[in-house]
Amino acid sequence: MLSSTLSRFGNTARRQAMRAPSLIARNLATMSSSSTKDPSRSSIGSASSYLSNVSNFKIIESTLREGEQFANAFFTTEKKIEIAKALDEFGVEYLELTSPAASTQSYNDCKAIVGLGLKAKILTHVRCHMDDAKLAVQTGVDGLDVVIGTSSYLREFSHGKDMQYIIDTATEVINYVKSEGLEVRFSSEDSFRSDIVDLLNLYRAVDKLGVNRVGIADTVGCASPDQVAELVRTLRAIVSCDIECHFHNDTGCAIANAYAALQNGATHVDTSVLGIGERNGIPSLGGFIARMYAADKEYVKSKYNLHKLRDIENIVADAVGVSVPFNNYITGYCAFTHKAGIHAKAILNNPSTYEILRPEDFGMTRYVAIGHRLTGWNAVKNRVEQLGLPLTDADCKQITNKIKNLADIRPLSLDDVDKLLRKYGQAKEDNSHHAILENIDTPDQITEW
Numbered sequence: 001m002l003s004s005t006l007s008r009f010g011n012t013a014r015r016q017a018m019r020a021p022s023l024i025a026r027n028l029a030t031m032s033s034s035s036t037k038d039p040s041r042s043s044i045g046s047a048s049s050y051l052s053n054v055s056n057f058k059i060i061e062s063t064l065r066e067g068e069q070f071a072n073a074f075f076t077t078e079k080k081i082e083i084a085k086a087l088d089e090f091g092v093e094y095l096e097l098t099s100p101a102a103s104t105q106s107y108n109d110c111k112a113i114v115g116l117g118l119k120a121k122i123l124t125h126v127r128c129h130m131d132d133a134k135l136a137v138q139t140g141v142d143g144l145d146v147v148i149g150t151s152s153y154l155r156e157f158s159h160g161k162d163m164q165y166i167i168d169t170a171t172e173v174i175n176y177v178k179s180e181g182l183e184v185r186f187s188s189e190d191s192f193r194s195d196i197v198d199l200l201n202l203y204r205a206v207d208k209l210g211v212n213r214v215g216i217a218d219t220v221g222c223a224s225p226d227q228v229a230e231l232v233r234t235l236r237a238i239v240s241c242d243i244e245c246h247f248h249n250d251t252g253c254a255i256a257n258a259y260a261a262l263q264n265g266a267t268h269v270d271t272s273v274l275g276i277g278e279r280n281g282i283p284s285l286g287g288f289i290a291r292m293y294a295a296d297k298e299y300v301k302s303k304y305n306l307h308k309l310r311d312i313e314n315i316v317a318d319a320v321g322v323s324v325p326f327n328n329y330i331t332g333y334c335a336f337t338h339k340a341g342i343h344a345k346a347i348l349n350n351p352s353t354y355e356i357l358r359p360e361d362f363g364m365t366r367y368v369a370i371g372h373r374l375t376g377w378n379a380v381k382n383r384v385e386q387l388g389l390p391l392t393d394a395d396c397k398q399i400t401n402k403i404k405n406l407a408d409i410r411p412l413s414l415d416d417v418d419k420l421l422r423k424y425g426q427a428k429e430d431n432s433h434h435a436i437l438e439n440i441d442t443p444d445q446i447t448e449w
């Protein structure tokens with residue numbers, strides 16, 4: 001299908017794009033001969049491919065642009081500055097800000113954030129229009145992320161312009177931004193519902209103008225990782241500039257799509273804290289970091305101050321009036337809680353058995369829950385050891401059975417489990433420990449001790 005599409009585009013493009021799969025084939029050969037000595041790494045797909053940038057990417061953090069499009073978002077200037085500083089400390093390479101054309105305050109906020117002198121480059125996101133571009137340049141930002149819709153939906157129902165108009169205006173805007181010495185990215189909104197020939201023609205034209213990046217945007221969240229892989233691989237063969245990607249999460253693929261894009265030659269990924277954005281948002285910074293850590297832990301640890309993640313999420317959650325989700329990547333309250341007995345035993349022997357992320361690397365701690373009916377004697381024994389009680393394995397097994405019976409009524413708090421263990425330990429001194437277990441029928445009895 002790609003081949004027939006590209007034949008409409010031209011011979012050079014077809015030859016370039018068709019070269020990409022052979023590069024992948026070559027890498028498959030490399031992969032199969034590479035060793036997978038590190039047991040913490042996945043045994044498939046861990047070798048780097050020729051096109052892959054999973055160990056060489058940049059984050060364009062868009063909480064202060066896409067995130068401001070989240071239904072609940074209202075950021076004061078002070079809050080924007082706090083978020084910008086926190087993200088800068090975390091180490092993101094770029095901050096993307098709302099267009100200064102949006103409102104007077106948006107314009108002033110751009111200038112205020114530029115004035116902070118952060119390490120991260122400051123971008124603002126503008127329509128493909130000279131008025132917006134001129135206003136943006138006045139704010140002193142490092143670069144402009146220029147966008148215009150290319151799908152027939154947006155050409156007909158949003159801006160109403162045809163492809164020739166888009167190319168002409170893009171040329172004017174890009175030449176202007178470059179003449180001001182700023183970085184410029186050109187992106188096609190709704191790329192995955194755009195005509196592939198139109199799209200590639202447009203990207204090739206703006207690449208020739210010398211843009212720093214072209215952008216692919218899955219504006220409605222319709223793309224799957226294989227579609228992303230195909231488009232990015234094709235684009236990689238057509239343009240020489242960097243490739244940024246922006247994925248919405250309407251159908252749950254945003255992070256996987258970002259990963260597929262990097263594997264196939266994209267260089268920059270858009271994120272927002274907690275994934276906030278238009279509708280249900282884009283890849284969350286934390287989720288994207290989790291994915292990339294699993295792919296190349298040392299690279300991610302060397303670039304980003306991972307211990308800052310939780311603070312940043314709390315700042316943003318608080319600012320937009322939401323809670324950090326219980327199952328949030330890395331910082332969700334149960335992200336490092338192990339419950340089932342089988343898991344608990346193995347985790348206590350070696351955390352890598354059931355953890356791909358090391359909680360310590362993110363300033364988080366592991367927790368093994370024991371006061372429930374799925375517990376096992378190894379987990380209980382571990383707690384006994386933590387409390388320094390001189391109990392045997394047989395004791396631990398008996399207590400575990402009691403905990404299970406009680407937890408069939410309701411789960412026990414750790415406090416109650418500890419009370420039970422201590423009381424049993426004391427009773428062992430005068431050999432009355434069996435009676436302790438026999439005399440308890442409900443968790444409430446322990447709570448009342």
Ligand SMILES: CC(=O)SCCNC(=O)CCNC(=O)[C@H](O)C(C)(C)COP(=O)(O)OP(=O)(O)OC[C@H]1O[C@@H](n2cnc3c(N)ncnc32)[C@H](O)[C@@H]1OP(=O)(O)O
Binds near residue numbers: 101102147149219278
């Ligand atoms: C997919 C995305 O998230 S893209 C980024 C979205 N970001 C924003 O919209 C930023 C916040 N937006 C705003 O503050 C306002 O929409 C503004 C200031 C940009 C424009 O406001 P208004 O002039 O009142 O226009 P309105 O919002 O009703 O419509 C959008 C206008 O931009 C035009 N337009 C839409 N997309 C583009 C584009 N990418 N490039 C150029 N023009 C565009 C539309 O045709 C329409 O023009 P019209 O006034 O001739 O009808």
Ligand SMILES: O=C(O)CCC(=O)C(=O)O
Binds near residue numbers: 066188190
């Ligand atoms: O500028 C871009 O690449 C993305 C714009 C956007 O937010 C989107 O298309 O969803």
Ligand SMILES: [Zn+2]
Binds near residue numbers: 066246248277278
């Ligand atoms: Zn978006």
